[in-house]
Amino acid sequence: MDISLITKITRQILTAFFGTLLVFQAAHYATAQVSSSVAPATTAAAAAPAAPASLVISAPAAAPEPTPLAKSPITVSSILDGYYNFDANHPDNGDTQLRNFDIRANTVSLTEARITLAHDPAPFGIRADVGFGSMFDVMHPANPSGGGLKYVEQMFVSAKPAKWKGFEADFGQFVTSAGAEVCESGDNWNYSRSLLFALAIPYYHFGLRTSMPVSSTITAGVQVVQGWNNIFDNNSGKTIGLTAVQAKKYYTLSGNYYVGPENNNTDHGYRNLIDTTLLLTPTAKFNAYINYDYGQNRNANATNTGVGSLAHWQGIAGAAHVQATSKVTATVRGEYFTDPNGFTTGLPQKLNEVTITGDYLIHPGILARAEYRHDHSDQLYFQKNGIPSAVDGQSTFEVSLIAFFGPKT
Numbered sequence: 001m002d003i004s005l006i007t008k009i010t011r012q013i014l015t016a017f018f019g020t021l022l023v024f025q026a027a028h029y030a031t032a033q034v035s036s037s038v039a040p041a042t043t044a045a046a047a048a049p050a051a052p053a054s055l056v057i058s059a060p061a062a063a064p065e066p067t068p069l070a071k072s073p074i075t076v077s078s079i080l081d082g083y084y085n086f087d088a089n090h091p092d093n094g095d096t097q098l099r100n101f102d103i104r105a106n107t108v109s110l111t112e113a114r115i116t117l118a119h120d121p122a123p124f125g126i127r128a129d130v131g132f133g134s135m136f137d138v139m140h141p142a143n144p145s146g147g148g149l150k151y152v153e154q155m156f157v158s159a160k161p162a163k164w165k166g167f168e169a170d171f172g173q174f175v176t177s178a179g180a181e182v183c184e185s186g187d188n189w190n191y192s193r194s195l196l197f198a199l200a201i202p203y204y205h206f207g208l209r210t211s212m213p214v215s216s217t218i219t220a221g222v223q224v225v226q227g228w229n230n231i232f233d234n235n236s237g238k239t240i241g242l243t244a245v246q247a248k249k250y251y252t253l254s255g256n257y258y259v260g261p262e263n264n265n266t267d268h269g270y271r272n273l274i275d276t277t278l279l280l281t282p283t284a285k286f287n288a289y290i291n292y293d294y295g296q297n298r299n300a301n302a303t304n305t306g307v308g309s310l311a312h313w314q315g316i317a318g319a320a321h322v323q324a325t326s327k328v329t330a331t332v333r334g335e336y337f338t339d340p341n342g343f344t345t346g347l348p349q350k351l352n353e354v355t356i357t358g359d360y361l362i363h364p365g366i367l368a369r370a371e372y373r374h375d376h377s378d379q380l381y382f383q384k385n386g387i388p389s390a391v392d393g394q395s396t397f398e399v400s401l402i403a404f405f406g407p408k409t
Contacts, residue, residue: 074119077406081111081133081185085398092386096396098351098375100193101135101183105396111135111185114153116406121160121168129153135183139203139229149231153183154204167212173231174209176202177223177243178256178275180291180317186402189321189331190357191371196315199337199344200293201275202228202258211243220244227262228271237261239271252279262297269298285323292316297343311343315351327361349379365404372397 087096087105096105101112114131130151140150156172178201181188207225214220223241226233239260246253255276262271273295280288296312315337322330333355342348355373362368375382375394384390 074117075407077116077118077404079112079114079116079131079184079186079405080403081113081135081400082109083111083191083398083400084108085396088395089382089384089391090386091383093383097382097394098195098198098345098353100198101133101138101185102192102398102400103134103138109134111400121158123159123161125158125160126156127158128155130155139183156209165212168210170209171207173204173206175204176256177209177221177241177254178202178258178273178293180277180279180289180319185369185400186367186404189319189329190333190355191369191398191400192355192373192396194291194317194333195335195337195351195353195375196291196293196317199339200295200313200315201273204229205239205241206231207238209241217248218244218246223258225260227260228258234264235261235267237267250280250282252281253277254279263299271295271297286321288318288320290316290318309341311341313337313339313341313344329359331355331357331359333357345381347379347381349377349381351375351377351381365406367402367404369400369402370398371400 083102084107085096085102085105089105091097091105094105094107095103102109110133112131112133112135114129114133116127116129118127119125131153132151136151136153139153152173154172154174156170156174158168158170160166160168175183179197181190181193181197183203185191205223205225205228207223209221209223209225211219211221221241221243223239223243225239225241227235227239237260239258239262242257244255253276256273257275258273259270261267261269263269273293275291275293277289277291292315294312294314296310298310315335317333317335319331319333324330333353335353337351338349339345339351340348345351353373353375355371357369357371360368373396377392380389380392382389382391382394
């Protein structure tokens, strides 16, 4: 990557970061001035307390009540995530197949360099995750804006009024609720993402997301979004998402359902996704999960009659995670995925993979990982030594380093 491109990307990230920060500072100043103008004269004359060393927006002493932004601080954090991936098939295009963000083979690569600006809703908040790296390239392969939006993972505003009994609403771009894994490597047990994460579900949505506790253990929500992985809709229809999570002491069960038209330039032909995950937490040192996904997409024909072929895909994944010591963990993941119509992989096939991952916590906030993974297909799907569709298997070994910088939790 040349210096001019690095400079351009850095400038856009810093512009988004400081621009959002200035908005919050301006909003806080405006609310403080209004509060001061209506306060009694004796109170308004009181001196404001000294600003703390950390980045905290505090209400002036003159205000009779704290402003909404003053109830919690703006927190700033960042992640630097890089890896080296050895692909025994030596693909000539340099990309390991069936991967999401760790796509580059036999070279050192950057998954993400990201800055997060967050303010918890109290009652209003905001979150912005901006950066660059292969994660952003994969999430936004052909962003129609052609500009800074390709460097955004999430950016949304939130509302959570105290009187609404836990109800929260977010508007903007946010990661999907589906799946057992997330975009950030450090928050997953394995470094490479599962086949289900890569092939069965979306990465993000743009629109409205709501959630509300309906009991002491169950939270439910409704989403109205543009669709799958798009900020600007590809048709006039909308996708509806229904979410539910039940959290108990020894397990957490989550379910998600998305439905809506996803074919380009037509509202005919709906896409459906059912996603369920059971997370088992029997002890502090042993956890496991089972994740199942089923998806289907009806392809509207050229006459837009709504009658078209039906493509579907499904898969199941399971993983076991052991905390061996305070610094060492180990995870084994296995999964099976079927794509009978070739809708998600480009070839009708059945896939399975096994991954073994070891973690070592070098220092709080710095994590090293080593991982072996083998993928297998019932077809000659994988390229080898420059020959496409040459073999039915792919073995990789990779090492990674993930660094987190931010407030201690």
